[in-house]
Amino acid sequence: xxxxxxxxxxxxxxxxxxxxxxxxxxxxxxxxxxxxxxxxxxxxxxxxxxxxxxxxxxxxxxxxxxxxxxxxxxxxxxxxxxxxxxxxxxxxxxxxxxxxxxxxxxxxxxxxxxxxxxxxxxxxxxxxxxxxxxxxxxxxxxxxxxxxxxxxxxxxxxxxxxxxxxxxxxxxxxxxxxxxxxxxxxxxxxxxxxxxxxxxxxxxxxxxxxxxxxxxxxxxxxxxxxxxxxxxxxxxxxxxxxxxxxxxxxxxxxxxxxxxxxxxxxxxxxxxxxxxxxxxxxxxxxxxxxxxxxxxxxxxxxxxxxxxxxxxxxxxxxxxxxxxxxxxxxxxxxxxxxxxxxxxxxxxxxxxxxxxxxxxxxxxxxxxxxxxxxxxxxxxxxxxxxxxxxxxxxxxxxxxxxxxxxxxxxxxxxxxxxxxxxxxxxxxxx
Amino acid sequence: xxxxxxxxxxxxxxxxxxxxxxxxxxxxxxxxxxxxxxxxxxxxxxxxxxxxxxxxxxxxxxxxxxxxxxxxxxxxxxxxxxxxxxxxxxxxxxxxxxxxxxxxxxxxxxxxxxxxxxxxxxxxxxxxxxxxxxxxxxxxxxxxxxxxxxxxxxxxxxxxxxxxxxxxxxxxxxxxxxxxxxxxxxxxxxxxxxxxxxxxxxxxxxxxxxxxxxxxxxxxxxxxxxxxxxxxxxxxxxxxxxxxxxxxxxxxxxxxxxxxxxxxxxxxxxxxxxxxxxxxxxxxxxxxxxxxxxxxxxxxxxxxxxxxxxxxxxxxxxxxxxxxxxxxxxxxxxxxxxxxxxxxxxxxxxxxxxxxxxxxxxxxxxxxxxxxxxxxxxxxxxxxxxxxxxxxxxxxxxxxxxxxxxxxxxxxxxxxxxxxxxxxxxxxxx
Numbered sequence: 001x002x003x004x005x006x007x008x009x010x011x012x013x014x015x016x017x018x019x020x021x022x023x024x025x026x027x028x029x030x031x032x033x034x035x036x037x038x039x040x041x042x043x044x045x046x047x048x049x050x051x052x053x054x055x056x057x058x059x060x061x062x063x064x065x066x067x068x069x070x071x072x073x074x075x076x077x078x079x080x081x082x083x084x085x086x087x088x089x090x091x092x093x094x095x096x097x098x099x100x101x102x103x104x105x106x107x108x109x110x111x112x113x114x115x116x117x118x119x120x121x122x123x124x125x126x127x128x129x130x131x132x133x134x135x136x137x138x139x140x141x142x143x144x145x146x147x148x149x150x151x152x153x154x155x156x157x158x159x160x161x162x163x164x165x166x167x168x169x170x171x172x173x174x175x176x177x178x179x180x181x182x183x184x185x186x187x188x189x190x191x192x193x194x195x196x197x198x199x200x201x202x203x204x205x206x207x208x209x210x211x212x213x214x215x216x217x218x219x220x221x222x223x224x225x226x227x228x229x230x231x232x233x234x235x236x237x238x239x240x241x242x243x244x245x246x247x248x249x250x251x252x253x254x255x256x257x258x259x260x261x262x263x264x265x266x267x268x269x270x271x272x273x274x275x276x277x278x279x280x281x282x283x284x285x286x287x288x289x290x291x292x293x294x295x296x297x298x299x300x301x302x303x304x305x306x307x308x309x310x311x312x313x314x315x316x317x318x319x320x321x322x323x324x325x326x327x328x329x330x331x332x333x334x335x336x337x338x339x340x341x342x343x344x345x346x347x348x349x350x351x352x353x354x355x356x357x358x359x360x361x362x363x364x365x366x367x368x369x370x371x372x373x374x375x376x377x378x379x380x381x382x383x384x385x386x387x388x389x390x391x392x393x394x395x396x397x398x399x400x401x402x403x404x405x406x407x408x409x410x411x412x413x414x415x416x417x418x419x420x421x422x423x424x425x426x427x428x429x430x
Numbered sequence: 431x432x433x434x435x436x437x438x439x440x441x442x443x444x445x446x447x448x449x450x451x452x453x454x455x456x457x458x459x460x461x462x463x464x465x466x467x468x469x470x471x472x473x474x475x476x477x478x479x480x481x482x483x484x485x486x487x488x489x490x491x492x493x494x495x496x497x498x499x500x501x502x503x504x505x506x507x508x509x510x511x512x513x514x515x516x517x518x519x520x521x522x523x524x525x526x527x528x529x530x531x532x533x534x535x536x537x538x539x540x541x542x543x544x545x546x547x548x549x550x551x552x553x554x555x556x557x558x559x560x561x562x563x564x565x566x567x568x569x570x571x572x573x574x575x576x577x578x579x580x581x582x583x584x585x586x587x588x589x590x591x592x593x594x595x596x597x598x599x600x601x602x603x604x605x606x607x608x609x610x611x612x613x614x615x616x617x618x619x620x621x622x623x624x625x626x627x628x629x630x631x632x633x634x635x636x637x638x639x640x641x642x643x644x645x646x647x648x649x650x651x652x653x654x655x656x657x658x659x660x661x662x663x664x665x666x667x668x669x670x671x672x673x674x675x676x677x678x679x680x681x682x683x684x685x686x687x688x689x690x691x692x693x694x695x696x697x698x699x700x701x702x703x704x705x706x707x708x709x710x711x712x713x714x715x716x717x718x719x720x721x722x723x724x725x726x727x728x729x730x731x732x733x734x735x736x737x738x739x740x741x742x743x744x745x746x747x748x749x750x751x752x753x754x755x756x757x758x759x760x761x762x763x764x765x766x767x768x769x770x771x772x773x774x775x776x777x778x779x780x781x782x783x784x785x786x787x788x789x790x791x792x793x794x795x796x797x798x799x800x801x802x803x804x805x806x807x808x809x810x811x812x813x814x815x816x817x818x819x820x821x822x823x824x825x826x827x828x829x830x831x832x833x834x835x836x837x838x839x840x841x842x843x844x845x846x847x848x849x850x851x852x853x854x855x856x857x858x859x860x
Contacts, residue, residue: 003523003739006476006507011520014467014533021468032772033794035801037444038451042552043473043509043538044497046436067474069499069509071542071551077436079473079499090441093433098818100804103444108473112501121501122472133804137783141804148794258787309433342462353567357688364463364578371465374530374563374571388528 008121019337020124023327024106026152027126031104034145036128039103041086044069047076049089052308065113079110083127083321084304091131091317092309099132102141106324118293118325127298129319131305136248139280139300139318140255146284146296146320147261155330156287157295159263162270163249163280164299166233167220169242170268174215176208182274184208188220189271196221219268226253226266233268248279278302280318286330295330296322339390344429346386347372348379350398359397359407359422366426387412393429438551449767450554453757454536456582457556461534464575466558469533471516474499477506479519482738495543509540513557513751514734521561521747522739529562532571536754548723548755557728559749561735566678569710569730569748570685576714576726576750577691585760586717587725589693592700593679593710594729596663597650599672600698604645606638612704614638618650619701626651649698656683656696663698678709708732710748716760725760726752769820774859776816777802778809780828789827789837789852796856817842823859 005011012020028038050066067079080086083105091097106126115121128145130138143159150157167188171181187202194202196217203213219236223229230246230253237243249266256264264282272281281299285292298320305315331337345368349356353376363370371391373382379396386394396408409425410417420428435441442450458468480496497509510516513535521527536556545551558575560568573589580587597618601611617632624632626647633643649666653659660676660683667673679696686694694712702711711729715722728750735745761767775798779786783806793800801821803812809826816824826838839855840847850858 003479003519004476005523006472006474007501007503007505009472009474011472011523012470013524014469017468017470020470032799033797035773035799037772038447039444040442040447040450042436042439042441043540044436044439044552046434049433064502067499067501067507069497071437071497072494073437075437077497089433093435093441094443098815102801110473122474130804135804135806137804137806140787144791254784255787258784259791260788342467343465354684354688357570357685358690361574361689367463369462369465371532374560374565374567376565376567385528 006121008115008119010120010122014342015338015340018339018342019332020324020328022337023153023324023331024124024126027106027149027322027324028104030145030149030152031128034102034128034141034148036102036104036145039087039090039105040107041080041083041090041105043108044077044079045086045089047078050078050081050085065111067110067112080107081111082109083107083125084301084319085308087127087129088305088308091305091315097131100138101131102128103131104128118329120325124324126322126324127319129317131315131317133318134302134316136251136280137255138316139248140252140259140261142298142318142320143252143256143264143282144259144261146282146322147259147263149322150263150284150286150295153327153331154336155289155334157263157284158265158287159282159284159296160267160270161249161252161264161280161282162267163245164271164274164277165241165245165248165279166237166268167245167271167274169237169239169245170216170219172239173219173237173242174208174212176212176216180206184216185271185274188216188269191217191220191269222265222267222269226264229266229268245279252280272297273299273301276301276304282320284320286326289330289333291326291329291333293323293326295326296320341389341391342369343371343389343391344369344393345371345425346382346391346394348382348386348394348396349373349376350379350396352397352399352402355402356397359395359402362422363395363426366422368426368429395425436551438545438549440550440552444772445768445770448769448772449762450754450758452767453583453754453761454554454556457536457579457752457754458534460575460579460582461558464532464558464571464578466532466534466575469517469520469535470537471510471513471520471535473538474507474509475516475519477508480508480511480515495541497540497542510537511541512539513537513555514731514749515738517557517559518735518738521735521745527561530568531561532558533561534558548759550755554754556752556754557749559747561745561747563748564732564746566681566710567685568746569678570682570689570691572728572748572750573682573686573694573712574689574691576712576752577689577693579752580693580714580716580725583757583761584766585719585764587693587714588695588717589712589714589726590697590700591679591682591694591710591712592697593675594701594704594707595671595675595678595709596667596698597675597701597704599667599669599675600646600649602669603649603667603672604638604642606642606646610636614646615701615704618646618699621647621650621699652695652697652699656694659696659698675709682710702727703729703731706731706734712750714750716756719760719763721756721759721763723753723756725756726750771819771821772799773801773819773821774799774823775801775855776812776821776824778812778816778824778826779803779806780809780826782827782829782832785832786827789825789832792852793825793856796852798856798859825855 277299279300284296300318707729709730714726730748
């Protein structure tokens with residue numbers, strides 16, 4: 001039998017896993033500093049739970065790409081497709097949660113879709129959300145959190161902010177019929193990619209008049225500063241919903257100023273997740289990288305949880321989803337992730353294997369990540385082993401060293417050797 | 431529609447998730463101190479991969495309890511049943527791994543079996559293993575690691591050690607036919623539970639002679655010290671395989687002495703996983719707890735990886751699996767896990783909501799896990815909120831406080847209030 005992975009899945013070697021864990025630990029740490037607590041839901045859900053969310057036309061692809069299974073009792077189940085639906089179910093089932101709730105959730109999600117480079121059937125999502133706060137401070141918290149994450153990763157980045165209500169206001173003001181909004185907005189979203197000319201062309205093919213096209217593009221083309229873009233839109237906007245959207249963006253930018261966040265750019269042409277977002281939407285990009293995919297994206301979804309539980313009461317919610325896979329690719333591109341193994345020190349016993357264990361024990365107790373030549377192979381093979389795993393230091397332990405309490409520590413990168421007591425070794429490495 | 435979890439699965443609230451993470455972080459930390467690096471494999475595997483392992487009769491239950499699924503291309507897949515099979519596949523597929531390899535692997539495993547208290551269809555395993563080392567130092571490393579984990583958890587515990595070869599030697603010396611060994615050993619394993627009398631009764635029913643029963647029980651009844659148990663068995667044992675097993679136990683105990691590990695008890699009646707273990711076997715228990723399940727168990731499986739890849743070459747391996755669910759129950763029982771939320775400080779703005787964000791920002795930058803009254807609800811509701819989530823401190827921020835740069839910090843447990851500068855607040859909390 002030829003051993004293979006299931007299609008679209010990956011193993012992570014220590015090198016890759018250490019890199020992933022570094023990113024995940026950083027995400028967790030920043031979330032916790034921002035007052036977000038972790039929750040966890042199962043890998044699989046009842047099929048009905050996932051289907052309840054995905055009945056609208058736009059989302060039926062999601063159901064096709066959902067892995068289905070059943071248990072021995074013939075109950076229909078499905079692997080989670082994202083973290084949002086399980087989270088909505090969680091909120092709906094735990095009515096005694098004291099609001100607002102700030103949580104983060106991380107884990108594997110599964111999509112039975114076509115495989116491309118960078119596209120897998122199992123991948124990791126990391127989603128902080130604020131539930132139970134209608135005020136824009138919640139959106140500002142999410143954006144400030146994202147800002148902190150990218151700063152801590154030491155990446156150059158920007159976060160685009162828009163509001164679905166602004167797009168709707170511009171549609172209404174231009175006299176576009178509501179049924180055509182989403183089609184028109186899909187074209188507008190391409191503004192950065194294909195420019196005004198390309199978008200005009202698309203909108204012409206969608207039977208918009210020249211006047212309508214001009215009106216839309218005049219409104220949604222970004223100005224040189226957030227303030228100028230906002231002022232222009234405020235002077236043009238007639239729609240009440242549109243005005244509401246502008247006020248929300250203003251509020252967010254005001255809060256962000258107090259938070260000292262400067263990376264957020266108001267981008268009136270940004271459109272995403274219009275089927276479920278209800279207000280602010282945002283998307284983060286890394287600068288100076290070959291990787292063009294967004295590194296995080298999110299928005300406010302005040303209706304989703306209520307709809308989902310079949311309640312008329314809105315449960316306001318806003319969140320962001322970090323693209324863990326994208327972040328890892330970016331960090332790899334910048335050579336920021338390069339540990340091959342966790343060990344900091346490799347002990348090589350010379351003729352005193354048993355006694356060297358005491359030294360290993362002491363180093364470990366003092367917090368040094370220590371491995372030793374388990375096969376007792378001697379110096380040259382051990383050096384090769386340590387070097388192939390990029391273990392930064394090796395320590396030689398012989399009879400004489402044990403007697404004197406001084407050991408030769410070799411820095412594997414510089415080749416430099418020093419004689420040190422055990423405490424000296426610990427100090428050197430830590 | 432009534433929302434429910436899939437049968438046998440659980441959500442983890444922040445309180446529970448924080449507790450689980452504490453245990454997992456501790457396990458990771460100890461593994462890394464001992465030179466074990468993390469790897470990860472996918473949640474689902476090709477069905478054939480799991481089936482290849484589980485063809486032997488004894489394991490067919492495992493196939494029945496394996497969740498099966500398929501992708502849109504009709505490929506047969508399965509959720510992983512344990513971490514050992516995916517790990518074996520990983521080793522087999524990565525022939526360039528430099529041996530020995532010390533890895534740990536954690537993750538969810540899935541069993542479509544009956545539900546009981548404490549028994550779920552998705553649960554977490556945590557498995558460190560050493561691959562590529564035939565010497566008993568690898569087994570000693572695994573046991574020393576387990577010892578360190580329980581010590582770090584500050585639990586009273588002991589680890590039972592035996593060797594499959596000893597059991598086989600005793601069987602052979604007592605003239606039991608090889609085909610009856612596993613049945614006899616299953617009875618012997620109950621020695622602690624039902625005593626010599628109970629086991630004798632069972633063995634009588636399995637058609638063993640009184641002489642055979644006496645011989646077996648004389649050999650396998652533990653003495654008062656490891657040395658006495660070993661000496662007795664050494665004087666009785668005729669079987670070569672049995673002698674080999676005794677030598678292996680002696681070696682392990684010698685290494686453990688150098689490692690300063692005192693928690694390992696030689697228990698000649700211990701039997702576990704006899705279908706795949708080939709030498710030392712071990713099982714760890716927590717003392718002074720209502721929870722009787724073992725908290726970790728493992729052994730040496732020199733044949734599994736080779737068999738699995740259809741190779742005649744042994745790939746020596748030894749590992750242990752920590753029962754994450756059991757450890758969590760034990761820690762809960764001892765009230766060691768009681769954080770309800772990550773936040774250390776809750777900021778309550780008094781009439782200066784916007785300006786208070788600067789304070790929040792500064793505290794976060796200084797590493798304090800800070801949340802704030804997002805709903806701007808005022809003092810009494812905010813205090814209730816902080817108290818219901820057991821946030822240890824609240825900070826009041828009003829106009830006057832901002833002017834003076836001194837803030838009232840309230841310890842929510844003692845009720846004590848102090849006026850402090852922001853740096854003072856940070857120092858107090860950290």
